[in-house]
Amino acid sequence: MTTVQASPVETPRETFVLNLGPQHPATHGVLRVKMTMDGEYVVRAEPVCGYIHRMQEKMGENRTYAQFLPNTSRIDYLSAMTCTHAFVGAIERAAKLRVPPRAEYIRVITSELNRISSHLVWWGAFLLDLGGFTPLLYAFDDREKILDLLEGITGSRLTYSYYRIGGLYNDVDEAFLKGTRQFVAQMRPRLKMYRELVTENIIFRKRLEGIGPISAEMCRQYGATGPVIRGSGVAYDVRKIEPYSVYSEFDFMAPTFPEGDSKARYLVRMEEIAQSLRIIEQGLDKLPAGPVMAEKVPRILKLPVGDYCYAVEAARGRFGVRIVSDGKEIPYRVKLRSPSLSNLSLFEEASRGMLLPDALALMGSLDLVIPDIDR
């Protein structure tokens, strides 16, 4: 037992340690948090990471670029498209491969579908954290349609490995194009229903409004990105600030909310679903014809000596890859910068002095994916 000095009262308060996880329904995946508690109040919440660490970066150093590609679908398993995008993007940059426009458009469409499906899982799980069971069923109903669409073209429901070095695994078919249009049309009224069912619910609002405030400065100091920083009023979105692929050809917004509380982060993601639908629609309208693989992608790929970086806006924020090449077939170093790690790193500071159920609401609003942290 340790004691902490509680001001202004002089008597030392007795604290106890509450162990949250690594197997606990409130933590989503195997995250453990050692919580030092003063009654119901959090004195210190220390995340303990690494329970599903797989040493992805070592695997990057003992196989070729193409052989490592499937691993990139297994980092943030809810946002696999974007992680793969960053990896192939860095290689294409280094090898000076020209990806055909049709492939880039399909990358944008599938990445945004993936973003929506990821946000839907978060939405359902977050409300489950807060004690509402029903929304999860709606969310998974809508997400199922996306998974079916992506399964049709990639053969996989989560670990897509759909983007290949220089293009795509295969072209999209008519069923995908038609189904995606249908999904966009169906999803808009569903968002309205989500709003009426949950967002305007008074109990829900009381659980989130003013809870877990995170300042823009705290985000900057910890490197928090994605909906976390946009919920603190900063319009930082890699798609906007450092546009990659063909995102600069699309008309969309990076929604921000200035309050910095859990509600703001909630609203950012809900608005992002609407924006992703806009992007998908434009992509379908403008989809150019042509091949989906670059010409002459070498079978044995060796990158010129040097460092190559590529960053994308994953569902949770900035996902970056740094490849160090020594000119051989196998990368010398593959560094994966994941948004969940930086977003979680501010939790200890942000949760200090909060009530336990509020701290869990804050944690849920960060939208953590543990394999993205542990890699």
Added chain:
Amino acid sequence: MNPKLPPSIPFQPVDYAAKGCHFDAVIAADKVVEAAALLDGAGFVLDTITGVDWMAEGQMELVYDFFRLEEALRVAVRTRIPRDNPEIATISGVYPGANWHERETHDFFGIRFTGHPDLTPFLLPEDATYHPLRKDFVA
């Protein structure tokens, strides 16, 4: 030179289209904390910290990536330290977010960050005595 960059860090322009980075600086290991403080003052965000083991040269490289929130401006600060005594001052006093990145780099490379508040294993098991990204590591 970009006016957003602190002039006392020796940044060299990099071809963004080819490399994905705008500026790169190689500095001495004892200047890293100072450089981090300058970049912090200039409003940069610490992206990540990367170690690279250059075993043949007997050196460990550290790459500190920074970016800005307002515009496309990515910079990298690099330094090298001896491989047989890899030690460097922590920048977690400047950027609290560096804490976990440095713990991870310590896990993977055995680089000791002096002054770090808690250099215990982060992703590796709590009793780990190995550093898997060192090039001489054998599983």
